[in-house]
Amino acid sequence: MNRTFLTILTKLALSWRALRKNRLATVGAYMVLTLVMIGILAPWLAPHDPIEQNLGKPRRPPSLEYPMGTDEFGRCILSRILYGSRISLTIGVTSIGMAMVVGVFLGLVAGYYGGLLDGFIMRIVDIMLAFPYFLLAIAIVILLGPGFFNIIITIAIYSVPTFTRVVRGLVLSQKQKEYIEAAKAFGENNSNIIFRYLLPNCIPSIIVYGTLRIGSAILVSSILGFLGLGITPPTPEWGVMLSSGRAYFRAAPHIVFFPGFAIMVAVLGFNLIGDGLRDVFDPRLREEVIK
Amino acid sequence: MKEVLLEIINLKTFFYTSTGIVKAVDGVNLRIHKDEILGLVGESGCGKSMTAYSIIRLVPSPPGRIVEGKVLFEGEDLLKKSEREMRRIRGGKISMIFQDPTSSLNPVYKVGEQIFESIKLHQNLDRKTIKKRTLEMMEAVRIPEPEIRSEAYPHQFSGGMRQRVLIAMAVSCNPTLILADEPTTALDVTIQAQILELLGELREKLRTSILFITHDLGVVAEICDRVAVMYCGKIVEYASVVTLFKNPAHPYTKGLLAAVPKITGSGGKLPTIQGSVPVSTDISGCKFYSRCNQAKDICSENEPPSSEIDREHIVSCFLHN
Numbered sequence: 001m002n003r004t005f006l007t008i009l010t011k012l013a014l015s016w017r018a019l020r021k022n023r024l025a026t027v028g029a030y031m032v033l034t035l036v037m038i039g040i041l042a043p044w045l046a047p048h049d050p051i052e053q054n055l056g057k058p059r060r061p062p063s064l065e066y067p068m069g070t071d072e073f074g075r076c077i078l079s080r081i082l083y084g085s086r087i088s089l090t091i092g093v094t095s096i097g098m099a100m101v102v103g104v105f106l107g108l109v110a111g112y113y114g115g116l117l118d119g120f121i122m123r124i125v126d127i128m129l130a131f132p133y134f135l136l137a138i139a140i141v142i143l144l145g146p147g148f149f150n151i152i153i154t155i156a157i158y159s160v161p162t163f164t165r166v167v168r169g170l171v172l173s174q175k176q177k178e179y180i181e182a183a184k185a186f187g188e189n190n191s192n193i194i195f196r197y198l199l200p201n202c203i204p205s206i207i208v209y210g211t212l213r214i215g216s217a218i219l220v221s222s223i224l225g226f227l228g229l230g231i232t233p234p235t236p237e238w239g240v241m242l243s244s245g246r247a248y249f250r251a252a253p254h255i256v257f258f259p260g261f262a263i264m265v266a267v268l269g270f271n272l273i274g275d276g277l278r279d280v281f282d283p284r285l286r287e288e289v290i291k
Numbered sequence: 292m293k294e295v296l297l298e299i300i301n302l303k304t305f306f307y308t309s310t311g312i313v314k315a316v317d318g319v320n321l322r323i324h325k326d327e328i329l330g331l332v333g334e335s336g337c338g339k340s341m342t343a344y345s346i347i348r349l350v351p352s353p354p355g356r357i358v359e360g361k362v363l364f365e366g367e368d369l370l371k372k373s374e375r376e377m378r379r380i381r382g383g384k385i386s387m388i389f390q391d392p393t394s395s396l397n398p399v400y401k402v403g404e405q406i407f408e409s410i411k412l413h414q415n416l417d418r419k420t421i422k423k424r425t426l427e428m429m430e431a432v433r434i435p436e437p438e439i440r441s442e443a444y445p446h447q448f449s450g451g452m453r454q455r456v457l458i459a460m461a462v463s464c465n466p467t468l469i470l471a472d473e474p475t476t477a478l479d480v481t482i483q484a485q486i487l488e489l490l491g492e493l494r495e496k497l498r499t500s501i502l503f504i505t506h507d508l509g510v511v512a513e514i515c516d517r518v519a520v521m522y523c524g525k526i527v528e529y530a531s532v533v534t535l536f537k538n539p540a541h542p543y544t545k546g547l548l549a550a551v552p553k554i555t556g557s558g559g560k561l562p563t564i565q566g567s568v569p570v571s572t573d574i575s576g577c578k579f580y581s582r583c584n585q586a587k588d589i590c591s592e593n594e595p596p597s598s599e600i601d602r603e604h605i606v607s608c609f610l611h612n
Contacts, residue, residue: 178394184349185389186382186409186460196408200399 018280025276031269039086048076050083050236059252069254071245077255080236081262087148087237088266092218095155100210102156103163108194108202110164111171121164128161137220141229151230155217166209170202177201204277211274215267222263238263293324296500297346297468302360304338304345307353315341315355317524320597323468328494328501330515330532332508332547334568338524339504343470346502347381348372364468383413386461390473392453396445402456403429403441406463413464428459431496432489451482455489462493469501475510487514508551512536517603520544523568523578526597530604540606542583577609585610 019025038045047067054074062069068077110121128136137158144150174180175198183197224230225239233240238259245255304316315338323329331339344350345357348369362369364385369377381387389395397405406425410416416424429437432455445453454474461469471490475483491514494501503515511518511532518535520528520543528541539545546564566582576591577583583590589609597607 178389178391179397181349182387182389182395182457183397184381185347185387187378187380187412188382189378196400197397201397203399 015280019273019276022276024272028269028272028274028276031265032273035085035089035266035269038082039089042079042082042086046076046079046082048079050075050079051234059248059255061252062254068258069252071241071255072248072252075234077241077258080241081238081258084236084238084241084259084262085266087231087235088218088221088263091148091152091155091221092214092266092270095152095217095221096159096210096214098152098156099159099163099213100206103160104167104199104202104206106160107164107167108171108198111168112175112190112194112198118168122168125161125164129165133158134220134223137224138227138229141224146229146232148231148235151221151224154224155220158220159213159217162213163206163209167202167206170205171198174198174201208274208277211270211277215270215274218266218270219263293327295322296325296365297321297323297502298361298363299342299346300361300363302342302345302362303358304341304350304355305358306355314524316345319360319521319524319526321519321526321529323500323502324517325467326494326498326500327516328491328503328514330511330518331502331504331521332506332511332518333521334506336568337521339506339521340472342521343387343472343502343504346470347385347387348377349381379413382409382461382466383464384466385468385470386464386466388454388457388461388469388471388474391477392450392457393445393477395457396453398445401442401444402448402453403437405445406441406456406459409460410463424463428463429456431462431493432456432459434459450478451485454478454482454486458486458489458493462497462499465497466499469499470504471501472504473506474503476505476507483510490514508547520547523574525578525607526605527579527608528604528606530601530606534601534604538604540600540604540611541579541608542585542610543579546582577607 019029047065052075054070057066057070057074058072060066060070060074066076066078068081071077071080106121106125110118131139137154140154140157141150144153180193180197183193188197221230221237222239222242225237226243228240228243231237231240233244241259242256242263245252245259248255299319299321302316302319302321303314306313306315317338319338319342321329321331321342331342333339341350341355346362346364346369348357350357357370360370364380369380372380396402400408403425406428407421410421410424410428414421425441426437429441434440434452434455440448440452445456448456454477458474474490475486478486487510490501490503493499503511505511515532517529517531519526520535520541522543528535528539528544530538530540535544536548539548543564546562549562550564552561564582565584569578569581574580576593577586577595580586580590587609593609595607595609597605598611599605600611
């Protein structure tokens with residue numbers, strides 16, 4: 001038990017060290033970590049209730065009482081941004097997580113078996129990719145209706161095809177490798193070859209791609225919010241905040257500046273970390289002491 | 292007379308490509324006896340590897356397909372087995388060692404886990420016993436400090452050590468036949484000698500038969516009992532090692548033997564076989580006709596039948612008909 005715990009600690013430390021080698025990735029990791037901490041600690045950090053309106057103090061510029069000012073209903077923008085990170089992170093991670101599970105599975109199956117099954121899966125993927133990205137998301141969300149859970153489903157559906165395509169490509173190149181042949185010669189069955197040989201060897205690229213997609217998922221959820229199709233007010237969602245502040249852009253630019261900045265930090269953070277993770281997950285690049 | 296373990300009868304494996312049918316294996320007849328090492332030699336692309344792949348039915352398909360023939364292993368035709376039965380045989384009774392040990396191991400698992408897995412697949416044992424057997428196998432292929440080395444990843448091993456791991460995986464389930472597809476080609480000469488010695492030793496210990504595919508006649512002389520020479524998908528000569536080296540009958544075999552550099556040689560140019568392996572998918576007559584220095588008219592018209600010129604010495608050539 002103690003030994004296992006130590007091994008996990010060592011692995012985490014080594015992964016962290018590998019990530020640290022890439023400066024930009026470190027910056028990205030700190031950005032994401034900060035957002036996660038903010039999300040967790042929001043109730044303690046937020047100076048005000050994020051939903052409570054104070055109609056007597058609308059559109060106040062940043063002050064000591066309201067560090068980021070107030071919006072048109074007199075709500076504390078700082079508090080709303082702090083709570084908003086919970087929503088954005090949850091949407092980003094869960095929607096991409098769901099898309100990853102489905103997309104990776106379809107990609108593995110299509111790439112490994114080939115033939116008719118491959119043709120069938122990939123044609124559906126092609127059809128989905130043939131729609132302009134955003135129109136597809138809007139169409140799905142209109143079909144499902146707005147709401148927190150529906151936004152997650154929408155982004156998940158919208159992200160599945162690209163995952164499938166990426167993973168299928170990875171599988172096609174891994175499939176040619178001699179160790180797959182060797183696995184067959186040792187009598188491994190298909191599901192073992194897919195999940196014990198192909199999947200682990202594709203994981204590094206999948207993780208990198210997934211992390212990059214989390215950034216874009218956050219962006220999509222904000223855009224949907226901005227268009228009034230996403231999370232419904234008064235929930236503090238960054239895109240919704242950006243949208244509602246748009247009308248007062250000249251008079252009170254802080255209402256749009258801070259949510260916009262938060263979106264940028266989140267998207268940039270995930271993109272930077274995605275690139276750095278590639279090194280961490282590749283066992284060949286990992287420095288590791290035997291024993 | 293030793294018992295026959297594997298008998299291949301008129302095996303044909305063709306590849307259906309856009310440019311025509313490539314006859315990779317074209318009517319091969321071959322016998323491997325119990326605990327003997329049969330060498331299968333020939334130039335690149337003559338169908339040696341495809342013969343091995345056909346035995347365990349791993350011909351890349353499409354475009355390849357086993358068209359006809361029989362592969363009798365312990366009296367049963369492997370070509371008639373279901374895929375499920377074949378999976379039990381692969382890595383169980385028949386296992387394979389590959390040419391390139393660098394790419395034949397799964398890069399993301401520790402070597403110990405990979406040997407463990409190959410044992411688990413075919414033997415119904417509890418984890419502790421498998422673990423113990425894994426370390427025993429590593430010991431058997433002389434990997435020093437098995438406990439420590441089993442925790443290493445393949446990229447932390449040298450080429451020779453990786454080949455030992457693959458051999459450990461191949462012999463871990465006590466196979467009766469090992470198909471060794473150029474197991475020493477990717478290794479340097481000193482390591483090659485060690486691996487050959489190891490294979491010879493394991494053969495003695497486990498009483499396994501080995502089909503040893505190679506293009507290195509020196510290696511054949513060192514460990515094989517019998518040799519089959521392959522050319523363009525056909526076995527052109529089959530004999531015991533001593534007979535083949537002392538008394539080669541087919542012009543192709545003679546050419547191959549002449550092309551081996553000798554330490555006692557007096558220098559000068561090394562003889563070669565003129566021309567190269569024909570790419571054409573369909574040639575009438577003897578496939579070696581265009582390169583043979585003793586060719587006669589009949590060779591271009593008819594295919595030479597195989598004839599037994601001596602006991603256990605079979606050759607397909609009109610010179611000996």
